[in-house]
Amino acid sequence: MPAFAAVSAFIGVHLRTLAVGLLFFAVPAHAADPKKVIRVAWSSAETSIDPQAESDEASGSIAHAIFDPMLAYDFLARPSKLIGNTAALPEVSDEGATYTLRIRPGILFAPHAVFNGKPRELTAQDYVFSIKRLLDPKLRSKWLFLVDGKIKGATAAMEAAKKSGKFDFDAPIEGLQALDRYTIRIKLTQPDYSFPYVLAMPATSALAREVAEKYGDDIGFHPVGTGPYQITAWTRGSRVVLEANPNYREEIFSGDPGPDAVSRAIHARLQGKKLPIAGRIEINVVDEAQPRWLAFLNGETEYVRPIPEEFANLAVPGGKLAPNLAKKGYQVMPDEIAYITYTTFNTQEQIEGRPNSLGGFTPEKVALRRAIVHGWRIDEQISILDKKQSTRGYSMIHPAVSGHDPAFVSPTLEYNPAKAKALLDMFGYVDRDGDGYRENPDGSPLTFDHASEPNLRERQRNELWKKSMDDIGIRVTFNTVERLPQLRKQAQFGRLQSFSYGWIADFPDGENFLQLLWGGSIGQTNYARFDHPEYNALYERIKRMPDGPERNALMTRMVKLVNVYVPWMVETYKARSILVAPWVTGYKKHPFSHEPWKYLDIDLERLAKR
Known part of the structure; x- marks a missing residue:
């Protein structure tokens, strides 16, 4: 998947039009169903849900469900294709050294006491603040490499913070500016045609500054974002429960149908539906493979990703789904990750x-x-x-x-x-x-x-x-x-x-x-x-x-x-595989995104008969 080929489609005049992909319409739609629950078991625990700080898969998957980057990937398109998320695709100038993005008005953060009962709208300044967090030496961000030396004025800001012992979030940085309430401009030190990918990662998602300042070093355990889910229960290192964000925008699925029959079937089922579909995600940390595998076979989880290597020969002997699982309607698919x-x-x-x-x-x-x-x-x-x-x-x-x-x-x-x-x-x-x-x-x-x-x-x-x-x-x-x-x-x-x-x-x-x-x-x-x-x-x-x-x-x-x-x-x-239960629809792992929770649906009648 050549990077330049994926990016070049939106460099130039065509970038000045709104992205086609996940569109947001103010139309009536059903809310996420609280009876539809996605239950998963993970082999390793989250560390903290701070998108700018942590880089492990568990923390990143949860962060991606709670926080919003400006861009995203079209769910089913292959090769991978960037689309707008909270912003339209960027306008590019200076031969790939300047990116201007316009935030969609009306996107709200999840409810939190720090907002004093008032709606808190996402703005361009939230992204300026959040990207600055990557630069703060105190945070020791594992994602610093994404922006290190790339944004004009950022290195000087980091050096000043090292000398003073505190990062000045109010000091302007030439290459990172909110031009108005909804417009952010990022000026790079030199052309970087891969930079739009950075803007689709959880690491550049938006945090509200007032939440970050309230919790300080403990912000990773008080995540508040604009994404489809919010945390409602958390036993650190053991169990996390997410529920649909009541303030989440009207996101109606529409996008590329994908190149294969499975993708096209998912596309047909999702077309026109409001996201997210499932109202609740339950994550339990189970270190050992055998109990994770048995929990799946007993219908206690909706999918197992990946199939534990110890049980691969039972689940997919010779690379094909075992007949007993196929007869029950289980689905096997590749774990599309690099x-x-x-x-x-x-x-x-x-x-x-x-x-x-x-x-x-x-x-x-x-x-x-x-x-x-x-x-x-x-x-x-x-x-x-x-x-x-x-x-x-x-x-x-x-x-x-x-x-x-x-x-x-x-x-x-x-x-x-x-x-x-x-x-x-x-x-x-x-x-x-x-x-x-x-x-x-x-x-x-x-x-x-x-x-x-x-x-x-x-x-x-x-x-x-x-x-x-x-x-x-x-x-x-x-x-x-x-x-x-x-x-x-x-x-x-x-x-x-x-x-x-x-x-x-x-x-x-x-x-x-x-x-x-x-x-x-x-x-x-x-x-x-x-x-x-x-x-x-x-x-x-x-x-x-x-x-x-x-x-x-x-x-x-x-x-x-x-x-x-x-x-x-x-x-x-x-080269791993994923096994999905018969009552789950919509599961497809994107190569460069996290868990596809907001696209998943549960057939409650079939689940009841398991």
């Missing part, structure tokens, strides 16, 4: 004042990381851990986004324990005391710790790590075991040596993956703390370029640098 998995290696030379056995860029350290990669039993990961719900990945850029080179295959990622042993021998990692494990070239013990979550799958992964590393004589420990939000925080601060993770593309451009190893993302999403001058310079160049062969060539060069210095071991591209 999702890569990788293991990250901390490349800094010390961790909290202690030497890091994996860190540094001297030849022996690079050789050690390469040997670890050569020793990893990737085929067993795919067959045993993933249950063949993934394919081998060589590039950190997923095939579904621009910049992916399908011809690139890296010898660095080859499973080859003999090559691993030869590398280790060559650079002085040998077993001096005969205990079966190698020492460092200086004779000190060689070991590294692989951090993991406390669940069955990660315990199985750890067993595979031990077997893989024992084969080549490297001692690996598993002392750091915490839930994923805590692991991410530790990785942000550079406290982990290695851990296995993944990234789901936020928009259809390879830049979204490449920023994960950009030096400017250290302390945010660059868990490897990789800070390579050439890589950084190339990243700065591609941010300024439109999609095309020249930009793609630079992206491939960056991928090669990653394979040379090995801050990551790229593992797989996920």
